[in-house]
Amino acid sequence: MEKVLELLADGAFHSGEALGRALGISRAAIWKKLKMLEALGLQIDSVKGRGYRLHPGVELLDHERIHNALDPSIKEGVVVRTCLKTASTNDLVREIPVASPLIKGVCLAEYQTCGRGRRGRAWDNPFGSTISMSVRWFYSAAMASLEGLSLALGLAVLKALERCGGSHLKLKWPNDLLWHAPDGFRKLSGILLEVHGDPTGDCEVIIGIGVNIALSREQINGINQPAVDMQRVCGTAVSRNQIASELINEVCRTLDVFSQQGFGHFRAQWEQHDAFAGWNVVLEAPGKMVSGVASGVDVHGGLLLQTRSGMMIFKGGEVSVKAMTPTKSK
Numbered sequence: 001m002e003k004v005l006e007l008l009a010d011g012a013f014h015s016g017e018a019l020g021r022a023l024g025i026s027r028a029a030i031w032k033k034l035k036m037l038e039a040l041g042l043q044i045d046s047v048k049g050r051g052y053r054l055h056p057g058v059e060l061l062d063h064e065r066i067h068n069a070l071d072p073s074i075k076e077g078v079v080v081r082t083c084l085k086t087a088s089t090n091d092l093v094r095e096i097p098v099a100s101p102l103i104k105g106v107c108l109a110e111y112q113t114c115g116r117g118r119r120g121r122a123w124d125n126p127f128g129s130t131i132s133m134s135v136r137w138f139y140s141a142a143m144a145s146l147e148g149l150s151l152a153l154g155l156a157v158l159k160a161l162e163r164c165g166g167s168h169l170k171l172k173w174p175n176d177l178l179w180h181a182p183d184g185f186r187k188l189s190g191i192l193l194e195v196h197g198d199p200t201g202d203c204e205v206i207i208g209i210g211v212n213i214a215l216s217r218e219q220i221n222g223i224n225q226p227a228v229d230m231q232r233v234c235g236t237a238v239s240r241n242q243i244a245s246e247l248i249n250e251v252c253r254t255l256d257v258f259s260q261q262g263f264g265h266f267r268a269q270w271e272q273h274d275a276f277a278g279w280n281v282v283l284e285a286p287g288k289m290v291s292g293v294a295s296g297v298d299v300h301g302g303l304l305l306q307t308r309s310g311m312m313i314f315k316g317g318e319v320s321v322k323a324m325t326p327t328k329s330k
Contacts, residue, residue: 002084004033008044008054015051040085040111041126043216057214057231058128059240061108069245074252080106087114089134090194090208101138101202104255106248108133126219129229131211131244136204137255143199148263148301150175150193150316151270153207156254157189158273160246161211165234170275173294173303174316177211178275179228185275185323186228188212209247213240264299271296280324281305283314290314294321 003023007014016027023030034052038044043055054060061082067075079098086092089107096105111127125132139146154171161169161177168180169188177189189211197203212229214237220227230238257265271277276294283290283305292307302313303321 001033001037004030004037005060005084008052009060011054011056013045013047013050013053018051037127041219042128054128057237060128061110061244062241065241066108066244066248069242071249074249077102078104078106078248078252080108080248082108083110085109085111085113088112088208089132090192090206093134093136093206094204096136098136101140104252105136106133107136108244125210126215128240129215129219130213131209131240131247133209133211133244133247135207135209135248135251135255137207138202139205139259140202141259142201143195143197143203145262146193146195146203146205147315148266148297148299149205149258150191151297151301152254152258152263152266153191153193153209153251155266155270155273156250157191157209157211157247160250161189161230161233161243163246163250164230164238164243165236166230167233169233169273171270171273172275173297173321174301174319179233180275181226181228184226186226187223188228188230188233207251209251211243211247213238213243262299263301267297267299267301270301276321276323282322282324283319284322285314285319291324 004019007019007022016030019030020027034044043058045053045055063082067080079096081096086109089109089112093105093107096107098105109132112125112132151174154175154177157177158169158171170178170180172178175191176187178185179188192208194206195203212227214231215229274296277296279294281294290307292305295304295306297303298313302315305312305314
Protein backbone atom coordinates (compact mmCIF):
# COMPACT_ATOMS: atom_id res chain seq x y z
CA MET A 1 0.00 0.00 0.00
CA GLU A 2 2.86 2.37 0.81
CA LYS A 3 4.33 2.02 -2.69
CA VAL A 4 0.92 2.61 -4.28
CA LEU A 5 0.58 5.80 -2.24
CA GLU A 6 3.99 7.00 -3.34
CA LEU A 7 2.86 6.78 -6.96
CA LEU A 8 -0.47 8.51 -6.27
CA ALA A 9 1.09 11.27 -4.17
CA ASP A 10 1.49 13.56 -7.21
CA GLY A 11 -2.30 13.95 -7.44
CA ALA A 12 -2.39 12.90 -11.11
CA PHE A 13 -4.41 10.06 -12.64
CA HIS A 14 -2.62 6.70 -13.03
CA SER A 15 -4.10 3.72 -14.81
CA GLY A 16 -4.26 0.38 -13.04
CA GLU A 17 -2.01 -1.03 -15.77
CA ALA A 18 0.64 1.69 -15.20
CA LEU A 19 0.54 1.22 -11.45
CA GLY A 20 0.86 -2.52 -11.80
CA ARG A 21 3.75 -2.19 -14.24
CA ALA A 22 5.60 0.22 -11.91
CA LEU A 23 5.22 -2.14 -8.94
CA GLY A 24 5.55 -5.43 -10.76
CA ILE A 25 2.11 -6.73 -9.78
CA SER A 26 -1.18 -7.36 -11.60
CA ARG A 27 -3.98 -4.86 -12.15
CA ALA A 28 -6.16 -7.02 -9.90
CA ALA A 29 -3.58 -6.74 -7.11
CA ILE A 30 -3.52 -2.95 -7.56
CA TRP A 31 -7.31 -2.84 -7.32
CA LYS A 32 -7.19 -4.81 -4.06
CA LYS A 33 -4.58 -2.42 -2.61
CA LEU A 34 -6.71 0.58 -3.54
CA LYS A 35 -9.79 -0.98 -1.93
CA MET A 36 -7.78 -1.59 1.24
CA LEU A 37 -6.81 2.09 1.32
CA GLU A 38 -10.41 3.16 0.77
CA ALA A 39 -11.49 0.89 3.63
CA LEU A 40 -9.16 2.89 5.89
CA GLY A 41 -10.96 6.10 4.91
CA LEU A 42 -8.69 7.42 2.15
CA GLN A 43 -10.59 9.15 -0.66
CA ILE A 44 -9.49 7.87 -4.08
CA ASP A 45 -11.12 8.99 -7.33
CA SER A 46 -11.69 6.40 -10.04
CA VAL A 47 -12.50 7.61 -13.58
CA LYS A 48 -13.02 5.17 -16.44
CA GLY A 49 -10.40 5.62 -19.12
CA ARG A 50 -8.15 7.75 -16.88
CA GLY A 51 -7.43 5.59 -13.84
CA TYR A 52 -7.02 6.47 -10.18
CA ARG A 53 -5.86 9.49 -8.22
CA LEU A 54 -5.93 10.83 -4.69
CA HIS A 55 -9.00 12.98 -4.17
CA PRO A 56 -8.11 16.69 -4.54
CA GLY A 57 -7.25 18.13 -1.14
CA VAL A 58 -5.81 14.88 0.23
CA GLU A 59 -2.25 15.62 1.34
CA LEU A 60 -0.06 12.81 2.60
CA LEU A 61 2.42 13.37 5.40
CA ASP A 62 5.85 14.41 4.15
CA HIS A 63 8.61 14.01 6.72
CA GLU A 64 11.00 16.31 4.87
CA ARG A 65 8.46 19.13 4.56
CA ILE A 66 7.51 18.85 8.23
CA HIS A 67 11.12 18.84 9.41
CA ASN A 68 12.21 21.70 7.15
CA ALA A 69 9.38 23.91 8.43
CA LEU A 70 10.38 23.55 12.09
CA ASP A 71 11.95 26.52 13.85
CA PRO A 72 15.75 26.11 13.96
CA SER A 73 15.74 26.08 17.77
CA ILE A 74 13.12 23.31 17.78
CA LYS A 75 14.86 21.11 15.19
CA GLU A 76 17.81 20.60 17.53
CA GLY A 77 15.65 19.14 20.28
CA VAL A 78 13.31 16.74 18.46
CA VAL A 79 13.38 13.49 16.50
CA VAL A 80 10.40 13.29 14.13
CA ARG A 81 9.10 10.10 12.54
CA THR A 82 6.15 9.54 10.19
CA CYS A 83 4.51 6.22 9.36
CA LEU A 84 1.73 4.84 7.22
CA LYS A 85 -0.17 2.83 9.80
CA THR A 86 0.15 1.93 13.47
CA ALA A 87 -2.02 0.76 16.34
CA SER A 88 -1.41 3.96 18.30
CA THR A 89 1.10 6.79 17.95
CA ASN A 90 1.12 6.98 21.76
CA ASP A 91 2.69 3.52 21.78
CA LEU A 92 4.91 3.92 18.73
CA VAL A 93 6.50 7.16 19.91
CA ARG A 94 8.07 5.28 22.84
CA GLU A 95 10.07 3.22 20.34
CA ILE A 96 11.79 6.24 18.79
CA PRO A 97 15.41 6.27 19.98
CA VAL A 98 16.65 9.58 21.37
CA ALA A 99 20.23 10.47 22.31
CA SER A 100 19.28 12.26 25.52
CA PRO A 101 16.29 12.74 27.85
CA LEU A 102 16.43 16.37 26.70
CA ILE A 103 15.36 15.28 23.21
CA LYS A 104 11.65 14.99 22.46
CA GLY A 105 10.36 12.21 20.23
CA VAL A 106 7.51 12.97 17.81
CA CYS A 107 5.50 10.42 15.85
CA LEU A 108 2.82 11.08 13.21
CA ALA A 109 0.74 8.44 11.44
CA GLU A 110 -1.52 8.49 8.42
CA TYR A 111 -3.81 6.01 10.17
CA GLN A 112 -4.23 4.45 13.63
CA THR A 113 -6.12 1.22 14.21
CA CYS A 114 -6.50 1.77 17.98
CA GLY A 115 -6.28 5.52 18.52
CA ARG A 116 -7.15 6.40 22.12
CA GLY A 117 -9.24 9.27 23.40
CA ARG A 118 -10.09 10.43 26.88
CA ARG A 119 -12.13 8.30 29.31
CA GLY A 120 -11.47 5.13 27.34
CA ARG A 121 -13.02 6.40 24.12
CA ALA A 122 -11.61 5.65 20.68
CA TRP A 123 -10.28 8.48 18.51
CA ASP A 124 -11.50 8.00 14.94
CA ASN A 125 -9.00 9.11 12.31
CA PRO A 126 -9.84 8.34 8.68
CA PHE A 127 -6.75 7.80 6.55
CA GLY A 128 -5.06 11.02 5.46
CA SER A 129 -7.81 13.24 6.90
CA THR A 130 -6.51 14.07 10.36
CA ILE A 131 -3.38 14.78 12.33
CA SER A 132 -2.59 11.90 14.67
CA MET A 133 0.52 12.91 16.58
CA SER A 134 2.26 11.90 19.78
CA VAL A 135 5.10 13.59 21.61
CA ARG A 136 7.35 11.88 24.16
CA TRP A 137 8.73 14.22 26.83
CA PHE A 138 10.92 13.44 29.83
CA TYR A 139 10.11 15.50 32.92
CA SER A 140 12.49 15.61 35.87
CA ALA A 141 10.10 16.63 38.64
CA ALA A 142 7.28 14.95 40.54
CA MET A 143 4.09 14.01 38.71
CA ALA A 144 2.07 16.36 40.91
CA SER A 145 3.76 19.34 39.27
CA LEU A 146 2.30 18.29 35.92
CA GLU A 147 -1.09 19.68 36.98
CA GLY A 148 -2.44 21.96 34.29
CA LEU A 149 -0.24 20.52 31.54
CA SER A 150 -3.18 19.36 29.42
CA LEU A 151 -4.62 22.89 29.57
CA ALA A 152 -1.31 24.47 28.55
CA LEU A 153 -1.06 22.03 25.64
CA GLY A 154 -4.62 22.82 24.56
CA LEU A 155 -3.55 26.45 24.37
CA ALA A 156 -0.50 25.41 22.32
CA VAL A 157 -2.71 23.56 19.82
CA LEU A 158 -5.03 26.56 19.59
CA LYS A 159 -2.12 28.91 18.82
CA ALA A 160 -0.75 26.54 16.17
CA LEU A 161 -4.12 26.23 14.44
CA GLU A 162 -4.68 29.98 14.55
CA ARG A 163 -1.33 30.40 12.84
CA CYS A 164 -2.61 28.11 10.08
CA GLY A 165 -5.77 30.15 9.51
CA GLY A 166 -8.12 28.92 12.25
CA SER A 167 -10.42 31.43 13.97
CA HIS A 168 -13.21 31.44 16.57
CA LEU A 169 -11.37 28.68 18.45
CA LYS A 170 -12.15 27.99 22.10
CA LEU A 171 -10.89 25.69 24.84
CA LYS A 172 -13.04 23.26 26.79
CA TRP A 173 -11.68 22.17 30.14
CA PRO A 174 -9.61 20.12 30.50
CA ASN A 175 -8.30 19.17 27.04
CA ASP A 176 -10.60 19.78 24.07
CA LEU A 177 -10.39 22.42 21.37
CA LEU A 178 -13.71 23.66 19.96
CA TRP A 179 -14.83 25.83 17.08
CA HIS A 180 -17.56 28.33 17.89
CA ALA A 181 -19.83 27.74 14.90
CA PRO A 182 -23.06 29.68 14.23
CA ASP A 183 -25.06 26.69 15.48
CA GLY A 184 -22.95 26.07 18.59
CA PHE A 185 -19.63 24.50 19.54
CA ARG A 186 -18.07 21.74 17.47
CA LYS A 187 -15.04 19.66 18.44
CA LEU A 188 -11.93 20.19 16.34
CA SER A 189 -9.14 18.63 18.41
CA GLY A 190 -8.49 16.54 21.50
CA ILE A 191 -5.48 15.82 23.72
CA LEU A 192 -4.65 12.75 25.79
CA LEU A 193 -1.82 12.58 28.35
CA GLU A 194 -0.26 9.35 29.62
CA VAL A 195 2.32 9.58 32.39
CA HIS A 196 4.80 6.83 33.31
CA GLY A 197 7.52 6.74 35.94
CA ASP A 198 8.22 7.69 39.54
CA PRO A 199 5.42 9.75 41.17
CA THR A 200 8.06 11.61 43.17
CA GLY A 201 10.83 11.82 40.57
CA ASP A 202 11.63 11.49 36.88
CA CYS A 203 8.75 10.59 34.61
CA GLU A 204 7.87 10.16 30.97
CA VAL A 205 4.92 12.04 29.50
CA ILE A 206 3.26 10.84 26.29
CA ILE A 207 1.12 13.54 24.67
CA GLY A 208 -1.40 12.38 22.09
CA ILE A 209 -2.92 15.05 19.87
CA GLY A 210 -5.68 14.54 17.32
CA VAL A 211 -6.85 17.26 14.93
CA ASN A 212 -9.55 16.90 12.27
CA ILE A 213 -8.16 18.30 9.01
CA ALA A 214 -10.33 17.39 5.99
CA LEU A 215 -13.19 14.98 6.69
CA SER A 216 -15.98 14.01 4.33
CA ARG A 217 -19.59 14.82 5.22
CA GLU A 218 -20.16 11.13 5.98
CA GLN A 219 -17.14 11.07 8.31
CA ILE A 220 -18.31 14.21 10.13
CA ASN A 221 -21.79 12.74 10.58
CA GLY A 222 -20.32 9.47 11.86
CA ILE A 223 -18.69 11.14 14.88
CA ASN A 224 -20.73 10.76 18.08
CA GLN A 225 -20.70 14.49 18.90
CA PRO A 226 -20.82 17.77 16.95
CA ALA A 227 -17.50 17.95 15.10
CA VAL A 228 -15.68 20.04 12.55
CA ASP A 229 -12.39 20.03 10.63
CA MET A 230 -9.81 22.69 9.81
CA GLN A 231 -10.92 22.84 6.18
CA ARG A 232 -14.42 23.91 7.24
CA VAL A 233 -13.08 26.26 9.93
CA CYS A 234 -10.84 28.04 7.41
CA GLY A 235 -13.25 27.81 4.48
CA THR A 236 -10.47 26.57 2.23
CA ALA A 237 -7.99 23.72 1.79
CA VAL A 238 -5.27 23.54 4.42
CA SER A 239 -1.90 21.80 4.54
CA ARG A 240 -1.55 18.86 6.92
CA ASN A 241 2.21 19.17 6.78
CA GLN A 242 2.15 22.86 7.69
CA ILE A 243 -0.21 22.17 10.57
CA ALA A 244 2.00 19.30 11.78
CA SER A 245 5.06 21.58 11.79
CA GLU A 246 3.26 24.36 13.66
CA LEU A 247 1.94 21.87 16.23
CA ILE A 248 5.43 20.52 16.88
CA ASN A 249 6.86 24.05 17.18
CA GLU A 250 4.21 25.27 19.60
CA VAL A 251 4.02 22.09 21.71
CA CYS A 252 7.80 22.03 22.18
CA ARG A 253 7.87 25.71 23.17
CA THR A 254 5.06 25.12 25.64
CA LEU A 255 6.78 22.12 27.23
CA ASP A 256 9.98 24.09 27.69
CA VAL A 257 8.16 27.00 29.38
CA PHE A 258 5.97 24.69 31.46
CA SER A 259 9.02 22.87 32.83
CA GLN A 260 10.28 26.18 34.21
CA GLN A 261 7.12 28.06 35.19
CA GLY A 262 4.27 25.56 35.40
CA PHE A 263 0.67 26.26 34.43
CA GLY A 264 0.61 29.61 36.20
CA HIS A 265 2.37 31.16 33.21
CA PHE A 266 -0.49 30.09 30.90
CA ARG A 267 -3.49 30.63 33.17
CA ALA A 268 -4.57 34.09 31.99
CA GLN A 269 -4.21 33.12 28.31
CA TRP A 270 -6.21 29.94 28.84
CA GLU A 271 -9.04 31.85 30.51
CA GLN A 272 -9.18 34.27 27.57
CA HIS A 273 -10.16 31.31 25.36
CA ASP A 274 -12.38 29.48 27.87
CA ALA A 275 -15.46 28.31 25.94
CA PHE A 276 -17.76 28.04 28.95
CA ALA A 277 -16.67 30.80 31.33
CA GLY A 278 -19.85 32.13 32.90
CA TRP A 279 -21.96 29.23 31.65
CA ASN A 280 -24.16 26.93 33.68
CA VAL A 281 -22.47 23.54 33.42
CA VAL A 282 -22.80 20.04 34.82
CA LEU A 283 -19.69 18.14 35.90
CA GLU A 284 -19.84 14.37 35.65
CA ALA A 285 -17.45 12.39 37.83
CA PRO A 286 -17.53 8.73 38.88
CA GLY A 287 -20.57 8.36 41.10
CA LYS A 288 -21.72 11.99 41.12
CA MET A 289 -22.87 15.01 39.17
CA VAL A 290 -22.40 18.63 40.23
CA SER A 291 -23.95 21.71 38.61
CA GLY A 292 -22.84 25.32 38.85
CA VAL A 293 -21.36 28.24 36.95
CA ALA A 294 -17.96 27.72 35.31
CA SER A 295 -15.69 30.42 36.78
CA GLY A 296 -12.29 29.90 35.19
CA VAL A 297 -9.38 27.84 36.50
CA ASP A 298 -6.97 28.06 39.41
CA VAL A 299 -3.18 28.33 39.20
CA HIS A 300 -2.92 24.52 38.94
CA GLY A 301 -5.49 24.20 36.14
CA GLY A 302 -8.35 23.04 38.36
CA LEU A 303 -11.83 24.05 37.19
CA LEU A 304 -13.50 26.64 39.43
CA LEU A 305 -17.22 25.97 39.79
CA GLN A 306 -19.55 28.33 41.63
CA THR A 307 -22.21 26.16 43.25
CA ARG A 308 -24.99 26.80 45.73
CA SER A 309 -22.60 25.53 48.41
CA GLY A 310 -19.85 27.94 47.37
CA MET A 311 -16.82 27.78 45.08
CA MET A 312 -15.55 24.28 44.35
CA ILE A 313 -12.37 23.17 42.55
CA PHE A 314 -12.24 20.11 40.31
CA LYS A 315 -9.18 18.40 38.88
CA GLY A 316 -8.99 16.55 35.55
CA GLY A 317 -8.85 12.77 35.41
CA GLU A 318 -12.26 11.20 34.85
CA VAL A 319 -14.22 14.45 35.22
CA SER A 320 -16.10 15.78 32.19
CA VAL A 321 -18.02 19.00 31.62
CA LYS A 322 -21.34 19.47 29.84
CA ALA A 323 -22.52 22.99 29.08
CA MET A 324 -26.13 23.93 29.75
CA THR A 325 -26.71 27.65 29.14
CA PRO A 326 -24.63 30.83 29.31
CA THR A 327 -25.30 33.22 32.17
CA LYS A 328 -23.83 36.07 30.19
CA SER A 329 -23.33 37.01 26.57
CA LYS A 330 -20.53 35.06 24.87
